[in-house]
Amino acid sequence: MVRRGKKGGKRHARSQEDEYCPSLSDFKTKKLLGKGGCGAVFLVRKVKGPGCGNLFAMKKIHTSSVRTAEREVLHAMSGQPFFPALHWSFLTEDSQCLVMDYVKGVEILEMMAKQRLTLAKVKFYAAELLSAVDHLHKHGIVHRDIKNDNVMVDEEGHVCLIDFGLAKRLATDQEAADLWSLGVLLFEMWAGEFPFPEDADREVTRR
Numbered sequence: 001m002v003r004r005g006k007k008g009g010k011r012h013a014r015s016q017e018d019e020y021c022p023s024l025s026d027f028k029t030k031k032l033l034g035k036g037g038c039g040a041v042f043l044v045r046k047v048k049g050p051g052c053g054n055l056f057a058m059k060k061i062h063t064s065s066v067r068t069a070e071r072e073v074l075h076a077m078s079g080q081p082f083f084p085a086l087h088w089s090f091l092t093e094d095s096q097c098l099v100m101d102y103v104k105g106v107e108i109l110e111m112m113a114k115q116r117l118t119l120a121k122v123k124f125y126a127a128e129l130l131s132a133v134d135h136l137h138k139h140g141i142v143h144r145d146i147k148n149d150n151v152m153v154d155e156e157g158h159v160c161l162i163d164f165g166l167a168k169r170l171a172t173d174q175e176a177a178d179l180w181s182l183g184v185l186l187f188e189m190w191a192g193e194f195p196f197p198e199d200a201d202r203e204v205t206r207r
Protein backbone atom coordinates (compact mmCIF):
# COMPACT_ATOMS: atom_id res chain seq x y z
CA MET A 1 0.00 0.00 0.00
CA VAL A 2 1.40 3.43 -0.90
CA ARG A 3 0.37 6.57 0.98
CA ARG A 4 1.44 10.16 0.85
CA GLY A 5 3.55 11.44 3.75
CA LYS A 6 3.07 14.86 5.36
CA LYS A 7 5.52 16.50 2.99
CA GLY A 8 3.86 15.02 -0.07
CA GLY A 9 6.32 12.14 -0.57
CA LYS A 10 4.88 8.73 -1.33
CA ARG A 11 5.40 6.06 1.29
CA HIS A 12 4.47 2.51 2.07
CA ALA A 13 2.25 2.18 5.12
CA ARG A 14 3.19 -0.82 7.27
CA SER A 15 0.16 -0.57 9.57
CA GLN A 16 -2.56 1.86 10.57
CA GLU A 17 -0.64 2.72 13.77
CA ASP A 18 2.70 3.17 12.10
CA GLU A 19 2.35 6.73 10.90
CA TYR A 20 6.03 7.62 10.91
CA CYS A 21 7.59 7.72 7.48
CA PRO A 22 11.25 8.64 7.08
CA SER A 23 12.75 10.35 4.06
CA LEU A 24 16.27 10.27 2.65
CA SER A 25 17.28 13.31 4.71
CA ASP A 26 16.73 11.24 7.90
CA PHE A 27 19.79 9.16 6.98
CA LYS A 28 23.46 9.83 6.50
CA THR A 29 25.21 7.51 4.04
CA LYS A 30 28.40 5.96 5.43
CA LYS A 31 29.47 3.63 2.61
CA LEU A 32 28.41 1.38 -0.24
CA LEU A 33 27.86 -2.22 0.89
CA GLY A 34 26.98 -3.77 -2.44
CA LYS A 35 25.81 -2.97 -5.96
CA GLY A 36 23.58 -5.02 -8.25
CA GLY A 37 21.72 -4.69 -11.52
CA CYS A 38 18.70 -2.98 -10.02
CA GLY A 39 20.21 -0.71 -7.41
CA ALA A 40 22.61 -0.59 -4.49
CA VAL A 41 22.81 -1.23 -0.76
CA PHE A 42 24.33 1.40 1.55
CA LEU A 43 25.35 1.47 5.18
CA VAL A 44 23.46 4.43 6.63
CA ARG A 45 23.11 6.08 10.00
CA LYS A 46 19.70 7.38 11.10
CA VAL A 47 20.18 11.03 12.02
CA LYS A 48 16.56 12.02 12.80
CA GLY A 49 13.44 10.54 14.37
CA PRO A 50 12.97 6.99 15.70
CA GLY A 51 16.14 4.92 15.70
CA CYS A 52 18.29 8.07 15.61
CA GLY A 53 21.99 7.22 15.92
CA ASN A 54 21.60 3.58 14.81
CA LEU A 55 23.15 1.99 11.74
CA PHE A 56 20.98 0.34 9.07
CA ALA A 57 21.40 -1.13 5.60
CA MET A 58 19.39 0.76 2.97
CA LYS A 59 18.64 -1.00 -0.32
CA LYS A 60 17.80 1.55 -3.01
CA ILE A 61 16.05 -0.02 -5.99
CA HIS A 62 15.52 2.02 -9.16
CA THR A 63 11.82 2.73 -9.61
CA SER A 64 11.97 1.04 -13.01
CA SER A 65 12.94 -2.26 -11.32
CA VAL A 66 10.83 -2.07 -8.14
CA ARG A 67 9.61 -5.47 -7.04
CA THR A 68 6.81 -5.28 -4.49
CA ALA A 69 7.60 -8.84 -3.46
CA GLU A 70 10.97 -7.83 -2.04
CA ARG A 71 9.44 -5.40 0.46
CA GLU A 72 6.63 -7.81 1.31
CA VAL A 73 8.96 -10.74 1.92
CA LEU A 74 11.29 -8.65 4.10
CA HIS A 75 8.27 -7.44 6.04
CA ALA A 76 6.88 -10.98 6.44
CA MET A 77 10.25 -12.34 7.62
CA SER A 78 10.99 -9.46 10.02
CA GLY A 79 11.55 -10.82 13.51
CA GLN A 80 12.37 -14.33 12.29
CA PRO A 81 15.88 -15.55 13.01
CA PHE A 82 18.28 -15.59 10.04
CA PHE A 83 16.64 -12.65 8.20
CA PRO A 84 17.30 -8.90 8.44
CA ALA A 85 14.25 -7.08 9.83
CA LEU A 86 12.68 -4.40 7.66
CA HIS A 87 12.29 -1.15 9.63
CA TRP A 88 10.91 1.29 7.06
CA SER A 89 10.27 1.56 3.36
CA PHE A 90 9.60 4.70 1.37
CA LEU A 91 9.74 6.01 -2.17
CA THR A 92 11.87 8.82 -3.55
CA GLU A 93 11.53 10.26 -7.06
CA ASP A 94 13.67 7.53 -8.57
CA SER A 95 13.94 4.72 -6.03
CA GLN A 96 12.27 2.46 -3.55
CA CYS A 97 14.26 2.51 -0.29
CA LEU A 98 14.16 -0.51 2.02
CA VAL A 99 15.70 0.23 5.43
CA MET A 100 16.65 -2.99 7.20
CA ASP A 101 18.96 -4.36 9.90
CA TYR A 102 22.59 -3.87 9.07
CA VAL A 103 24.24 -7.29 9.15
CA LYS A 104 27.71 -6.62 10.46
CA GLY A 105 29.57 -9.50 8.93
CA VAL A 106 30.66 -11.00 5.63
CA GLU A 107 29.10 -12.76 2.67
CA ILE A 108 29.73 -16.54 2.62
CA LEU A 109 31.43 -15.81 -0.72
CA GLU A 110 34.13 -13.75 1.03
CA MET A 111 34.53 -16.35 3.75
CA MET A 112 35.05 -19.09 1.20
CA ALA A 113 37.61 -16.99 -0.65
CA LYS A 114 39.71 -16.66 2.51
CA GLN A 115 39.76 -20.24 3.73
CA ARG A 116 38.14 -23.61 3.29
CA LEU A 117 35.29 -24.01 5.76
CA THR A 118 35.36 -26.87 8.25
CA LEU A 119 32.74 -29.57 7.93
CA ALA A 120 31.39 -28.58 11.37
CA LYS A 121 30.84 -25.00 10.16
CA VAL A 122 29.23 -26.12 6.92
CA LYS A 123 26.79 -28.31 8.87
CA PHE A 124 26.01 -25.47 11.29
CA TYR A 125 25.31 -23.02 8.44
CA ALA A 126 23.30 -25.73 6.68
CA ALA A 127 21.05 -26.15 9.73
CA GLU A 128 20.47 -22.39 10.05
CA LEU A 129 19.87 -21.95 6.32
CA LEU A 130 17.39 -24.84 6.24
CA SER A 131 15.52 -23.25 9.10
CA ALA A 132 15.45 -19.92 7.19
CA VAL A 133 14.23 -21.60 4.00
CA ASP A 134 11.62 -23.51 5.99
CA HIS A 135 10.26 -20.20 7.38
CA LEU A 136 10.02 -18.81 3.86
CA HIS A 137 8.24 -21.86 2.49
CA LYS A 138 5.82 -21.94 5.43
CA HIS A 139 4.93 -18.35 4.54
CA GLY A 140 4.32 -19.42 0.95
CA ILE A 141 7.44 -17.76 -0.44
CA VAL A 142 10.22 -19.16 -2.60
CA HIS A 143 13.58 -17.28 -2.54
CA ARG A 144 14.87 -18.43 -5.97
CA ASP A 145 18.32 -16.87 -5.55
CA ILE A 146 20.13 -18.75 -2.79
CA LYS A 147 23.84 -18.42 -3.47
CA ASN A 148 27.09 -17.50 -1.76
CA ASP A 149 26.72 -13.72 -2.06
CA ASN A 150 23.13 -13.72 -0.78
CA VAL A 151 24.04 -15.40 2.50
CA MET A 152 25.86 -13.41 5.16
CA VAL A 153 27.45 -14.55 8.40
CA ASP A 154 27.19 -12.01 11.22
CA GLU A 155 29.71 -11.20 13.93
CA GLU A 156 28.27 -13.87 16.21
CA GLY A 157 28.65 -16.52 13.52
CA HIS A 158 24.96 -16.84 12.55
CA VAL A 159 23.75 -16.83 8.96
CA CYS A 160 21.46 -14.19 7.51
CA LEU A 161 19.62 -14.80 4.25
CA ILE A 162 19.31 -11.62 2.15
CA ASP A 163 18.22 -10.39 -1.28
CA PHE A 164 14.57 -11.11 -2.06
CA GLY A 165 14.75 -9.48 -5.47
CA LEU A 166 13.67 -12.70 -7.19
CA ALA A 167 11.39 -14.03 -4.43
CA LYS A 168 7.89 -15.08 -5.44
CA ARG A 169 4.69 -16.54 -4.03
CA LEU A 170 5.09 -20.25 -3.96
CA ALA A 171 3.35 -22.34 -6.62
CA THR A 172 3.10 -26.14 -6.52
CA ASP A 173 6.45 -27.87 -5.99
CA GLN A 174 8.56 -24.72 -6.38
CA GLU A 175 10.27 -25.39 -3.03
CA ALA A 176 12.55 -27.69 -5.00
CA ALA A 177 14.28 -24.67 -6.57
CA ASP A 178 15.48 -23.48 -3.14
CA LEU A 179 16.48 -26.99 -2.04
CA TRP A 180 18.50 -27.38 -5.22
CA SER A 181 20.42 -24.11 -4.79
CA LEU A 182 20.91 -24.76 -1.09
CA GLY A 183 22.40 -28.16 -1.93
CA VAL A 184 24.74 -26.58 -4.47
CA LEU A 185 25.77 -23.92 -1.94
CA LEU A 186 26.47 -26.53 0.77
CA PHE A 187 28.66 -28.53 -1.57
CA GLU A 188 30.46 -25.33 -2.60
CA MET A 189 31.05 -24.34 1.04
CA TRP A 190 32.60 -27.69 1.82
CA ALA A 191 34.53 -28.39 -1.39
CA GLY A 192 35.50 -24.78 -2.10
CA GLU A 193 34.32 -25.15 -5.68
CA PHE A 194 31.12 -25.37 -7.72
CA PRO A 195 29.84 -28.96 -8.13
CA PHE A 196 29.62 -28.67 -11.93
CA PRO A 197 32.18 -27.66 -14.56
CA GLU A 198 32.01 -23.95 -15.46
CA ASP A 199 30.49 -24.56 -18.89
CA ALA A 200 27.80 -26.85 -17.44
CA ASP A 201 26.61 -24.10 -15.13
CA ARG A 202 24.02 -22.48 -17.36
CA GLU A 203 22.68 -25.72 -18.75
CA VAL A 204 22.31 -27.34 -15.33
CA THR A 205 20.73 -24.23 -13.79
CA ARG A 206 18.22 -24.05 -16.63
CA ARG A 207 17.11 -27.63 -15.99
Ligand SMILES: Nc1ncnc2c1ncn2[C@@H]1O[C@H](COP(=O)(O)OP(=O)(O)OP(=O)(O)O)[C@@H](O)[C@H]1O
Pocket (backbone or CB within 6 Å): 033, 034, 035, 036, 037, 038, 039, 040, 041, 057, 059, 084, 100, 101, 102, 103, 104, 107, 149, 150, 162, 163, 164, 165, 166
Ligand atom coordinates in the same frame (compact mmCIF):
# COMPACT_ATOMS: atom_id res chain seq x y z
N1 LIG B 1 21.16 -6.08 5.47
C1 LIG B 1 22.39 -6.04 5.00
N2 LIG B 1 23.45 -5.83 5.83
C2 LIG B 1 24.73 -5.78 5.35
N3 LIG B 1 25.04 -5.90 4.05
C3 LIG B 1 24.04 -6.12 3.17
C4 LIG B 1 22.67 -6.19 3.59
N4 LIG B 1 21.89 -6.39 2.50
C5 LIG B 1 22.74 -6.45 1.47
N5 LIG B 1 24.02 -6.28 1.85
C6 LIG B 1 25.22 -6.30 0.98
O1 LIG B 1 24.89 -5.75 -0.28
C7 LIG B 1 25.05 -6.75 -1.32
C8 LIG B 1 23.96 -6.57 -2.35
O2 LIG B 1 22.68 -6.74 -1.74
P1 LIG B 1 21.56 -7.65 -2.39
O3 LIG B 1 22.09 -9.02 -2.57
O4 LIG B 1 20.32 -7.47 -1.60
O5 LIG B 1 21.32 -6.94 -3.75
P2 LIG B 1 21.78 -7.23 -5.24
O6 LIG B 1 22.23 -8.64 -5.39
O7 LIG B 1 22.68 -6.16 -5.62
O8 LIG B 1 20.45 -6.89 -5.86
P3 LIG B 1 19.45 -7.53 -6.82
O9 LIG B 1 19.91 -8.93 -7.14
O10 LIG B 1 18.19 -7.52 -5.99
O11 LIG B 1 19.47 -6.58 -7.96
C9 LIG B 1 24.99 -8.08 -0.58
O12 LIG B 1 25.65 -9.10 -1.31
C10 LIG B 1 25.70 -7.74 0.73
O13 LIG B 1 27.10 -7.74 0.60
Ligand SMILES: [Mg+2]
Pocket (backbone or CB within 6 Å): 036, 149, 150, 163
Ligand atom coordinates in the same frame (compact mmCIF):
# COMPACT_ATOMS: atom_id res chain seq x y z
MG1 LIG C 1 22.37 -10.31 -4.15
